[in-house]
Amino acid sequence: MKKMTSNAKFLAALVLGATLAGCQSQPTEEAVDTAAAEVIESGTHEVSGMTDSAVKSQEELAAEAAQALLAMTVFYFDFDQAIVKTDAYDVLQAHATFLSTNPAAAIRLEGHADERGTREYNIALGERRAKAVEKFLLVNGVSADQIETVSYGEERPVEGGHDEGSWAKNRRVELVYK
Amino acid sequence: MYLPKMMMALFLMQVSVFAQAQLRIEITQGGDDPTPIAIVPFNWSGAGLLKEDVANVVAADMGRSGQFRPLERADMLSQPRSSKEVFYRDWRVLGVDYLVVGRIDSVNLASVQTSSPASYGLSYELMDVRAQKPIASWKIAEVKDLRAAAHHISDTIYQKLTGLRGIFSTKLMYVSVVQQGSGEKVYKLEVADADGQRPRTLLESSEPIMSPVWSPDGKRVAYVSFAGGRPAIYIQNRFTGKRIKLTGFPGINGAPDWSPDGQKMAMVLSKDGNPEIYIMDMKTRALRRLTHHYAIDTEPRWTKDGAALVFTSNRGGSPQIYKVDALSGRVVRLTFRGSYNARAQTSPDGHDLVMVHRENGQFHISVQNLQRDLFANLTKTSLDESPSISPNGSMVIYATQHKNMGVLGAVAINGSIKYLLPARHGEVREPVWSPYLN
Amino acid sequence: MKNSLSPFFKAALLHAFVIVLLVYSWTAPQEPLVKPKFNTIQASLVAPPKPAAVAPKPNVDKKRQQEAKKRKAQEKEKQKKLQEKKRQQKLAKEKAEKTRRLAKEEKRRKEQEAKKQLEKERKAAKEKKRKADQKAELESMRKKEAERLSELEKLRAQETQRLESLEYSEEQKIISQYRVAIQQQVQRTWSRPPSARKGMQSVLKIAMIPGGEVVSVSVVESSGNAAFDRSVEQAVRRAGILPVPPDAAIFDRHFRIIELIFRPEDL
Numbered sequence: 031m032k033k034m035t036s037n038a039k040f041l042a043a044l045v046l047g048a049t050l051a052g053c054q055s056q057p058t059e060e061a062v063d064t065a066a067a068e069v070i071e072s073g074t075h076e077v078s079g080m081t082d083s084a085v086k087s088q089e090e091l092a093a094e095a096a097q098a099l100l101a102m103t104v105f106y107f108d109f110d111q112a113i114v115k116t117d118a119y120d121v122l123q124a125h126a127t128f129l130s131t132n133p134a135a136a137i138r139l140e141g142h143a144d145e146r147g148t149r150e151y152n153i154a155l156g157e158r159r160a161k162a163v164e165k166f167l168l169v170n171g172v173s174a175d176q177i178e179t180v181s182y183g184e185e186r187p188v189e190g191g192h193d194e195g196s197w198a199k200n201r202r203v204e205l206v207y208k
Numbered sequence: 209m210y211l212p213k214m215m216m217a218l219f220l221m222q223v224s225v226f227a228q229a230q231l232r233i234e235i236t237q238g239g240d241d242p243t244p245i246a247i248v249p250f251n252w253s254g255a256g257l258l259k260e261d262v263a264n265v266v267a268a269d270m271g272r273s274g275q276f277r278p279l280e281r282a283d284m285l286s287q288p289r290s291s292k293e294v295f296y297r298d299w300r301v302l303g304v305d306y307l308v309v310g311r312i313d314s315v316n317l318a319s320v321q322t323s324s325p326a327s328y329g330l331s332y333e334l335m336d337v338r339a340q341k342p343i344a345s346w347k348i349a350e351v352k353d354l355r356a357a358a359h360h361i362s363d364t365i366y367q368k369l370t371g372l373r374g375i376f377s378t379k380l381m382y383v384s385v386v387q388q389g390s391g392e393k394v395y396k397l398e399v400a401d402a403d404g405q406r407p408r409t410l411l412e413s414s415e416p417i418m419s420p421v422w423s424p425d426g427k428r429v430a431y432v433s434f435a436g437g438r439p440a441i442y443i444q445n446r447f448t449g450k451r452i453k454l455t456g457f458p459g460i461n462g463a464p465d466w467s468p469d470g471q472k473m474a475m476v477l478s479k480d481g482n483p484e485i486y487i488m489d490m491k492t493r494a495l496r497r498l499t500h501h502y503a504i505d506t507e508p509r510w511t512k513d514g515a516a517l518v519f520t521s522n523r524g525g526s527p528q529i530y531k532v533d534a535l536s537g538r539v540v541r542l543t544f545r546g547s548y549n550a551r552a553q554t555s556p557d558g559h560d561l562v563m564v565h566r567e568n569g570q571f572h573i574s575v576q577n578l579q580r581d582l583f584a585n586l587t588k589t590s591l592d593e594s595p596s597i598s599p600n601g602s603m604v605i606y607a608t609q610h611k612n613m614g615v616l617g618a619v620a621i622n623g624s625i626k627y628l629l630p631a632r633h634g635e636v637r638e639p640v641w642s643p644y645l646n
Numbered sequence: 647m648k649n650s651l652s653p654f655f656k657a658a659l660l661h662a663f664v665i666v667l668l669v670y671s672w673t674a675p676q677e678p679l680v681k682p683k684f685n686t687i688q689a690s691l692v693a694p695p696k697p698a699a700v701a702p703k704p705n706v707d708k709k710r711q712q713e714a715k716k717r718k719a720q721e722k723e724k725q726k727k728l729q730e731k732k733r734q735q736k737l738a739k740e741k742a743e744k745t746r747r748l749a750k751e752e753k754r755r756k757e758q759e760a761k762k763q764l765e766k767e768r769k770a771a772k773e774k775k776r777k778a779d780q781k782a783e784l785e786s787m788r789k790k791e792a793e794r795l796s797e798l799e800k801l802r803a804q805e806t807q808r809l810e811s812l813e814y815s816e817e818q819k820i821i822s823q824y825r826v827a828i829q830q831q832v833q834r835t836w837s838r839p840p841s842a843r844k845g846m847q848s849v850l851k852i853a854m855i856p857g858g859e860v861v862s863v864s865v866v867e868s869s870g871n872a873a874f875d876r877s878v879e880q881a882v883r884r885a886g887i888l889p890v891p892p893d894a895a896i897f898d899r900h901f902r903i904i905e906l907i908f909r910p911e912d913l
Contacts, residue, residue, distance in 0.1 A: 110526075146571060148551040148564050148593055149418060149638065150463040150476065151520055151527055153439075154483040154504040157460055180438055181460060185416035192591060192609060231821065231904040232849075233829050236911040238836035238881070275840055305880055336876070338883030339863075343876075371841030371873030602840055622840070 099124035103205040105163055106198065109144070112158030114166055122163065125205060126170030133173060139163050140204040141181040144197035149183055156181030163203045178208075240624050243369070245270055245306040246279040246299060250332070251289040254314040258354060262312065262330070265358035266365070268403065269376040272618070273366060273602070274625025279304055291333045296340040306343075307335040308365060315350045327352045334365055344368055359401065375598045378402045379642040380605060381410075381420050381429060382616060386634035397431060399446065402641075404616065404629035410444060411451075420638060423466050426645045430454070430464040430473065441475060454488070463507050467514050467534075474498075474508040474517055485519055485532065498537050509553045510534075518542065518561065520550040529563055543576060545583055551594065554578075556601040560621060562586075564593050573606045575621060586619045587626070596641045597621070605629075605639045820891050821900055827889040828904070836881035838910060839873040847909045848875050852882055854904070856897055858890040866905065878908040 086094075102121040105114065114122070129135055141156030160179040168174060189196035247267040252258055267278035285298045288309050299307050310332030318326040333345040346364055351357045356377065363374030384396045395417040400407040411417060415434035422429055423443075430443050439461045444451035455461045459478035466473055473488045477495075485499040485508045499505040503523035510517050511531075518531050526547040532539045543549040548566030555562065558578070565574035570590040576583045586604060595606040601621060608617045610628060614635035619626040629636075849867035852860050863882050865875050882888075890901045 145591065147527070147548065147566075148507060148520065150507045151504065151550050153418075153460055153462050154476070154478075154506050157478055157483065158504070179459070182416065182434070183418075185418065185434070192612070231825065231900045232907055233825050233832075233904060234907045234909060235829060235832050235836060235878075235881075236909055237833045238838045238910065239834070241837045243837050243880075305884065336880075338880055369873055369876065370839040371871050372839070 096124055096128075100128055105159075105203045105205070107159050107201045107203070109146070109197070109201065110155065112155060112162050114162050119166075122166050123170060126167050126172050129167065129176050130171035130173075133176065136176045136178070136208045138206045138208055139177060139179045140186075140206060141179065141183075142186060142200055142202050142204070143184045144200040145184045145187060145192070146197065147184075149185070153181050153183035156183045159201075159203045163205070240275075240622060242275055242277040242624075243306065244279060244302075244304045245276045245308070245369075246284060246302070246304045248284065248287050248307065248309045249281065250309075250330070251287075251311040253311060258312065260354040260358060262310070262354055262358040262361070263308075265355060265403075266308065266362045269359060269362035269374075270366065272403065272625075272627060273374075274620040275366075275370060275602075291335055291342045291345075294335060296335075296337050299337040304337050306369060307337050308361075309333050309335070310361070312354075325352050328354060328357070330357055330361070332361055334368060355401070355406070359403075372602060373600050373644065375600050375603065375641075375644075376402055378599060378645060379426070380404065380616070380629075380639050381422065381642065382607075382636050382639040383417050383420060384632060384634050384636050385614070397429070399429075399642075407632070410446065410449070418638065419463050420640055421465050422640060422642050424468055424470045424643055426643050430466065432462050432464070441473075454493075459483075465509050465517075467510050468512055469514055474510060476506045476508065485517065487534065498532055498534070499539070500537075507551045508532075509551075511554045512556050512558060518552045518554055520552065529561065542578070545576070549574075553595065553597055555597055555621065556599065560601075562595045562597055562604055562621070564595065573604060573619065575604075584623060586621070586623055587617065589617075592617070594638045594640075596639055598641045599643050603641075605641050607637045607639060817896055817899075820893065820896055824889055824891050824901070828906075831885050831888055832881050832906060835884040836908070837877060839871075839877050841871055842874050842877070842910055844910055844912075846871060846874055847907065848878050850878055850882060850906045850908070852888075852904055852906060854888060854890060854901060856890070856894060858888045858901075860886065860888060869908075874908075878906070881908075882906065 099121050103125075105118045105122070107113070107115070125137075129137065139160040141158070141160030143152035143155045143159075147155075157179065160181055164177050164179050167177060184200070187196070187200040188202075189199045247263045247270065249261070249263045264281075267281075270276040271278045279302060283302060285302065286293075286295065288294045289311055290309060294307065294309065310330060313329045314326065315329045316324070316327045318324070327350050328348075329350055330348040331345065334343045335341065336343050346361075348357055348360070359376040362376040366372070366374035366376070379399050380402060381397065381399045384398055386394045386396070388394060392414060395413045395415065396409050397411040397417050397420055398407045398409050410429065411431070411433070413433060413435050415437070417434075418432040418439075420429055420431040427447065428443055428445050430441060432439050433442055438456065440456040441454040441461045441464045442451050443454050454464070454473065455475065455477065457477050457479035459481075460476055460483050462476045462483075464473055464475045467487075471490055473490055475486050475488060476483050477486050478484070480497070482502055483504050483506050484497055484501070485505050487496045487498055488494070489496075498508075498517070499519070499521075501521065501523050503521055504527070505519055505521045505523070507520040508517040509519070514534065516531050516533050518529055520527050521530050522528070523530075524541065527550045528541060529543040529549050529552040530539050530541050542552070542561060543563065546565055546567055548564075548571075550564045552561050552563035554560065561576045561578055563574055563576070565572050565585065567585065571592055572585045572589070573587045573592045573595045574583065574585045587606065587608065589608045589610075592606050592608045595604050597604050603618055603620055605616060605618045607614055608628075609615070610617075614637050616629040616636050616639045617626065618629065846869040847867070848865055848869035851864050851866045853862040854860055860882055863879050865879065868875050890897055
């Protein structure tokens with residue numbers, strides 16, 4: 031619930047991002063990346079379609095693109111892995127830039143695992159994932175006291191199914207602005 | 209000079225030939241088939257109906273052990289009240305080896321004024337049908353809880369016939385999760401009888417509850433709670449409900465396990481940057497770090513002698529079971545089969561290692577004999593986890609998925625029987641078998 | 647020769663070393679003081695002749711005569727003393743020479759004695775060894791003989807057994823056939839309790855009547871585990887009737903009373 035409200039400020043960007051990304055709903059890293067890329071590449075192209083909208087300046091488009099990247103707050107991982115995927119780098123870089131330019135902002139990184147394997151091992155795995163994301167942000171200029179990490183292991187899945195589709199969505203780190 | 213010697217040899221040979229006349233046959237193999245037993249409904253001398261069907265509870269207990277096959281009540285030809293009324297031939301015809309008869313008498317009627325419940329006296333006898341003679345008889349002078357009395361009777365009979373202490377009066381603790389209509393989840397720490405009946409809630413929370421364990425005397429429990437958004441290890445008195453926060457370090461506070469003498473608590477902390485096994489002295493609260501490795505070290509479980517702990521580590525590239533000496537910290541790898549072995553526990557006799565084992569992408573409960581190179585999967589379902597061994601070492605309780613719900617299953621450590629505990633609404637997970645409680 | 651000389655050489659060396667050491671250790675710490683001390687010693691050496699020079703000399707003639715006389719007497723006395731001293735020295739020298747000679751003799755004597763003793767011991771040891779060798783040889787011979795005899799006995803026993811078994815072979819065939827049948831039947835009915843362990847053993851004595859019906863079961867050797875004992879009794883009772891040979895004579899001889907040994911091996 032808290033996450034929902036904290037993310038509300040990115041709502042406009044989200045709407046835009048979602049529209050441009052088409053009906054791709056699977057929140058894999060590829061989808062995130064594609065959405066981000068399309069915002070930038072098709073910025074001018076899309077203008078003709080927006081009947082009510084005035085032509086936007088380059089700055090406005092860049093800001094919107096950044097906002098769209100910042101709206102992505104979930105990062106996915108492979109099974110039994112805690113390595114940040116390269117296609118998440120752009121989004122994480124956007125968060126790092128935002129956090130380093132807004133030192134008062136603080137985040138919580140929540141590590142999660144899928145249901146396979148044992149619970150305490152998955153807690154450790156979730157922590158590894160949260161720490162991997164934390165490390166990326168730290169080397170990109172974010173201050174350590176802006177970040178808090180916690181691992182929920184497999185205790186808080188977003189999908190209840192017992193299939194690869196559900197598991198892929200549950201192996202994640204959620205970045206939550208406090 | 210050598211003549212007497214020769215005579216002696218001849219004489220000895222004679223004796224051995226004579227001894228051979230007594231035919232001796234060696235039996236070196238046998239089955240583990242359940243033994244047929246009949247539990248005759250206990251005779252109730254009082255008025256009205258009793259709240260519990262004692263014989264039924266005993267029969268169910270015996271059947272769940274996997275070592276006995278109770279006779280259906282409908283198949284009984286007679287219902288004797290004592291050994292004097294038993295016609296052994298009748299039971300022999302039914303293929304029964306052992307017979308239990310008993311009676312229940314009223315000791316004190318329930319009193320509305322003092323609000324004291326009724327109490328009962330029970331007596332029961334165990335008979336050997338084949339030998340046609342009573343084996344033993346027992347009495348319970350006064351008891352209020354008939355269900356508890358029934359489990360006690362099961363323990364007594366089981367021990368008499370198997371030589372092993374029964375586990376019917378022990379308890380199970382587990383975490384249940386119920387999704388509310390609003391989508392919010394409610395986590396509960398519950399304790400039930402060994403047959404899954406009479407659950408009682410110890411703790412309720414909107415945040416996850418994990419890794420419950422019993423104190424060696426069964427009076428207290430420890431667990432991990434995420435109340436407040438961060439994990440912390442708590443200890444709670446099972447009877448008073450009083451609880452204290454044992455640890456709340458930054459990072460992981462997990463997998464608590466009481467040492468067999470109750471003096472120490474093993475746990476996993478990542479306060480130094482990496483999940484490591486620590487031992488806390490329960491008196492001084494002093495912490496001692498036991499493992500030193502950049503890999504994941506977790507799920508410590510004491511061996512029954514308290515000299516070592518088994519734990520899960522991926523230091524070899526995949527999660528495997530290791531054993532660490534509680535004093536020296538010396539580490540030995542125990543499992544080599546497959547690429548995922550975790551959450552292990554040693555049996556009370558120290559011979560077996562029960563763990564979660566992945567095979568063909570499926571997670572089973574498996575047992576590895578530590579003395580001989582024997583390995584067996586106890587379960588065949590795909591998402592089995594959290595095995596916990598009964599205090600007599602005969603059964604393993606575990607969590608599994610059944611019809612898309614988290615339920616509890618039990619399996620004999622020799623694989624002879626497997627059953628699911630009664631399903632409840634919501635998910636049930638992380639069962640832990642209590643120690644002997646009396 | 648070299649050997650006998652070397653102790654002297656060593657002694658001399660040692661003395662020299664000790665002297666050097668003494669001198670060194672004596673002087674070394676006093677090095678800075680050496681000069682001033684030497685001066686004082688010289689001064690004290692000059693002092694003693696002074697009292698003689700200070701002697702009075704009144705009445706010269708008489709005194710001179712007397713003095714000459716006195717001097718002569720003194721001279722004589724001095725001479726005498728000198729001679730005496732020389733004599734004493736000679737005596738001492740002779741005495742020392744004698745002692746040395748005696749010591750030398752004593753040493754030679756002792757050496758000879760030691761030599762004799764050594765010879766004696768060597769002879770004794772040689773004798774002892776010879777005796778022991780003799781004994782060992784005797785012992786090994788005895789052993790060999792015993793082995794040969796026991797081998798002989800064994801062969802004899804085997805031969806007897808062969809004859810016996812030949813005699814009973816037909817009967818033995820029947821017995822072993824039913825032995826296996828009983829074994830299989832009881833293994834089928836034996837349900838082992840969970841407390842059964844490898845290494846446990848109990849022995850039952852069972853009595854049967856022709857046809858194989860079991861009429862009595864008793865534990866003659868307990869495993870120590872009551873549940874285990876009960877399970878083996880139960881196994882026989884459950885079986886009820888055991889397969890036995892129809893031949894009455896063979897039944898009577900071998901199957902009327904049998905013993906069953908229960909010893910789980912696969913647990």
